[in-house]
Amino acid sequence: MLKKPKIMVAALLCLAAVAAMAGCGGQDAKQGGEGDSARQLSGNITVVGSTAMQPLAEQAATQFMARNPNVRIVVQGGGSGTGLTQVSQGAADIGNSDIFAEEKNGIDATQLTDHQICVVGMVVVVNPSIAVDNLTRQQLVDIFTGKITNWKSVGGPDQKIVLVNRPKASGTRATFKKYALGGAEEAAGIEEDSSGTVRKIIKETPGAIGYLALSYLDGSIKAVNLDGVAPTKENITTGKYPVWAYMHSYTKGKPGGAVDAFLQYMMSDDVQKTIVPQLGYIPETEMKIVRDVSGNIKNK
Amino acid sequence: MKKSELLGKCLTTGAALIAIVSTITIVVFISMKGLSTFINYGVSIKEFLFSVEWLPDRLPEEGGPQVGVLAFIFGSISVSMLAVLLSAPLSITCAVFIVEVAPFWGQRFLQPAIELLAGIPSVVYGYIGLSVLVPFIRDNIGGLGFSVLAGFLVLSLMILPTIVSILTDSLRSLPREYKEAALALGSTRWQAIRLVLLPAARSGLITGIVLGLARAFGEALAVQMVIGNTRKIPASILEPVTTLTSAITMDMGNTPMGSLWNSALWSMGLLLLIMSFFFILVVRYGVSKGGITR
Numbered sequence: 001m002l003k004k005p006k007i008m009v010a011a012l013l014c015l016a017a018v019a020a021m022a023g024c025g026g027q028d029a030k031q032g033g034e035g036d037s038a039r040q041l042s043g044n045i046t047v048v049g050s051t052a053m054q055p056l057a058e059q060a061a062t063q064f065m066a067r068n069p070n071v072r073i074v075v076q077g078g079g080s081g082t083g084l085t086q087v088s089q090g091a092a093d094i095g096n097s098d099i100f101a102e103e104k105n106g107i108d109a110t111q112l113t114d115h116q117i118c119v120v121g122m123v124v125v126v127n128p129s130i131a132v133d134n135l136t137r138q139q140l141v142d143i144f145t146g147k148i149t150n151w152k153s154v155g156g157p158d159q160k161i162v163l164v165n166r167p168k169a170s171g172t173r174a175t176f177k178k179y180a181l182g183g184a185e186e187a188a189g190i191e192e193d194s195s196g197t198v199r200k201i202i203k204e205t206p207g208a209i210g211y212l213a214l215s216y217l218d219g220s221i222k223a224v225n226l227d228g229v230a231p232t233k234e235n236i237t238t239g240k241y242p243v244w245a246y247m248h249s250y251t252k253g254k255p256g257g258a259v260d261a262f263l264q265y266m267m268s269d270d271v272q273k274t275i276v277p278q279l280g281y282i283p284e285t286e287m288k289i290v291r292d293v294s295g296n297i298k299n300k
Numbered sequence: 301m302k303k304s305e306l307l308g309k310c311l312t313t314g315a316a317l318i319a320i321v322s323t324i325t326i327v328v329f330i331s332m333k334g335l336s337t338f339i340n341y342g343v344s345i346k347e348f349l350f351s352v353e354w355l356p357d358r359l360p361e362e363g364g365p366q367v368g369v370l371a372f373i374f375g376s377i378s379v380s381m382l383a384v385l386l387s388a389p390l391s392i393t394c395a396v397f398i399v400e401v402a403p404f405w406g407q408r409f410l411q412p413a414i415e416l417l418a419g420i421p422s423v424v425y426g427y428i429g430l431s432v433l434v435p436f437i438r439d440n441i442g443g444l445g446f447s448v449l450a451g452f453l454v455l456s457l458m459i460l461p462t463i464v465s466i467l468t469d470s471l472r473s474l475p476r477e478y479k480e481a482a483l484a485l486g487s488t489r490w491q492a493i494r495l496v497l498l499p500a501a502r503s504g505l506i507t508g509i510v511l512g513l514a515r516a517f518g519e520a521l522a523v524q525m526v527i528g529n530t531r532k533i534p535a536s537i538l539e540p541v542t543t544l545t546s547a548i549t550m551d552m553g554n555t556p557m558g559s560l561w562n563s564a565l566w567s568m569g570l571l572l573l574i575m576s577f578f579f580i581l582v583v584r585y586g587v588s589k590g591g592i593t594r
Contacts, residue, residue: 081552174357200430
């Protein structure tokens with residue numbers, strides 16, 4: 001009589017342990033389909049990386065799967081570093097990144113193929129109570145390096161400046177540092193993990209300044225022009241406004257089969273003319289210039 | 301041995317083995333990853349622990365990357381210590397109230413309420429902190445609102461249930477005779493609690509506090525949302541700060557595996573692991589000597 005419950009408990013314990021183990025093993029489903037004949041597309045595609053690109057990849061994947069029922073696409077976040085690592089190791093088919101692979105230390109960029117999907121513009125934003133509409137490049141550098149600490153110095157109210165940064169490893173921060181600050185090292189300020197939180201803080205904190213992707217602009221915060229140039233789509237596509245970044249999808253070597261078809265679909269009008277602008281990005285196909293990893297600009 | 305008994309033994313041993321193996325593999329994995337900062341990249345342990353220069357992306361021509369985490373260690377220790385300093389007296393009061401002062405009310409209402417606190421997800425604590433506490437501090441006390449103060453206030457609430465539940469258990473397990481003898485000798489209720497019962501429950505008290513401290517140390521999300529994550533040592537409790545855990549979560553996904561930057565994050569993880577080992581050692585060996593034995 002006494003033994004039965006004990007055995008039951010033991011069995012339950014084991015079941016729980018086995019379930020936990022099974023939960024851990026879920027990462028194996030990947031790849032396949034790359035070498036398959038393309039007549040009837042099939043296979044599994046794993047897309048990993050930049051959380052900024054995740055909604056775009058997810059929506060495109062849903063539409064693509066509706067047209068190609070034998071293809072299964074799994075889109076995961078994890079960040080650009082994770083995406084690049086996983087695609088280099090062959091653990092993912094596509095690694096999404098919001099900066100060039102060459103700019104990430106520890107990634108062998110030579111074995112990766114770059115597919116630039118769209119462009120994201122970045123804009124300096126301030127608390128709505130700051131009556132400053134324009135900053136010169138030098139003023140911006142002085143503010144972010146801590147040389148200017150009061151809005152008074154740049155024609156604003158007598159209010160202390162509060163810096164709101166993204167974390168150092170973030171692609172948005174890397175782009176901002178490279179193209180808006182000319183590589184100058186930022187002074188210590190508040191750092192927030194997500195663009196949504198940055199927006200909330202800038203909205204609520206008097207004297208706050210930060211930067212966001214254009215897609216995060218709403219009425220609650222104020223965008224500032226840089227050197228008299230507004231961060232609009234036209235100014236970015238023509239190269240007048242410099243602070244923007246490509247959204248990259250990287251593959252290891254040349255893609256084939258379903259992966260190639262999916263990447264081509266990302267560049268088709270179905271995605272570029274609908275999903276991309278809806279999410280606040282600029283379609284790669286509308287860019288009139290090309291910029292390489294070192295920042296050299298050419299006309300397309 | 302009976303067949304059914306053998307089966308049960310195998311199952312339990314198997315379950316225990318899984319637990320042991322996973323603990324060991326996790327420790328080995330974190331150690332390997334974390335030590336590579338020092339072995340593969342030649343960062344000295346002294347520089348890692350005692351430098352405040354966190355510049356993992358500095359270019360070679362400007363002096364190369366440097367990973368000093370002193371500011372994060374300082375942040376973690378200050379926020380969790382202050383949280384315990386605030387939470388421990390509150391918890392002792394709650395536990396005494398539940399067990400000794402008003403067992404009926406305490407057990408019906410106060411204890412479930414405190415246990416409910418343990419069930420609130422940390423992201424909710426963080427979001428309430430961000431939406432209510434941070435603006436409140438900014439408007440009424442000063443500074444930006446994102447501060448050591450906001451961090452340890454949120455944490456002290458989060459570790460309250462840990463300390464209270466361990467302390468109530470150990471107060472309840474005290475022999476009735478202790479209290480009866482104290483009262484019979486003419487001590488007041490207050491004297492009995494202060495001079496007899498609490499000292500007798502000392503081991504439970506210390507265990508609760510150490511486990512609360514460990515929980516405060518390991519908490520990432522809620523703290524990260526309210527402390528502002530400025531990478532320097534704060535000059536006052538109204539200034540923002542960064543903890544080890546929030547420094548790890550903020551950069552983890554965006555750094556490639558195997559790079560110095562990523563390895564430095566693993567080293568911080570290793571440091572947290574060593575700290576929690578230390579806390580466990582304190583609980584197991586430092587505490588068992590005190591208190592009562594039945």
